[in-house]
Amino acid sequence: QAHLAETGGGVVQAGGSLNLSCTASVRPNDAYAMGWFRQAPGKGRELVAAISWQGDSTYYDDSVKVRFTIFRENWKNTLYLQMTNLRPEDTAVYYCAASLHTTLRMSSEDYNSWGQGTQVTVSS
Helix, strand or coil, rough: EEEEEEECCCCECCCCEEEEEEEEECCCCCCCCEEEEEECCCCCCCEEEEECCCCCEECCCCCCCCEEEEEHHHHHHHEEEECCCCCCCCCEEEEEEEECCCCCCCCHHHEEECCCCEEEECCC
């Protein structure tokens, strides 16, 4: 399992932007797909965006398409989520996750390593 650590959460007004980062502590030569999930109060954890190991395949939930961008820098073992035009409904704890698979993964069951989460709060 990888150890994952997210940074970059915070409080922002609606229409603002935030950038999340997730650094993975992994073994040399490990290859893994990754994703960003979020969980709002009283709701289940949902997939926001996902990316394959090589970064050539991505997935976005309809609610964040165009507004969010997921990308990775494998040489730094780091995953990013750029969030723009944030809305109050984006308020949640955001988690990064890593999968043992290298291809795009869209089910939480396919992820075996999780970060501790970072809070994103969007005020109206």
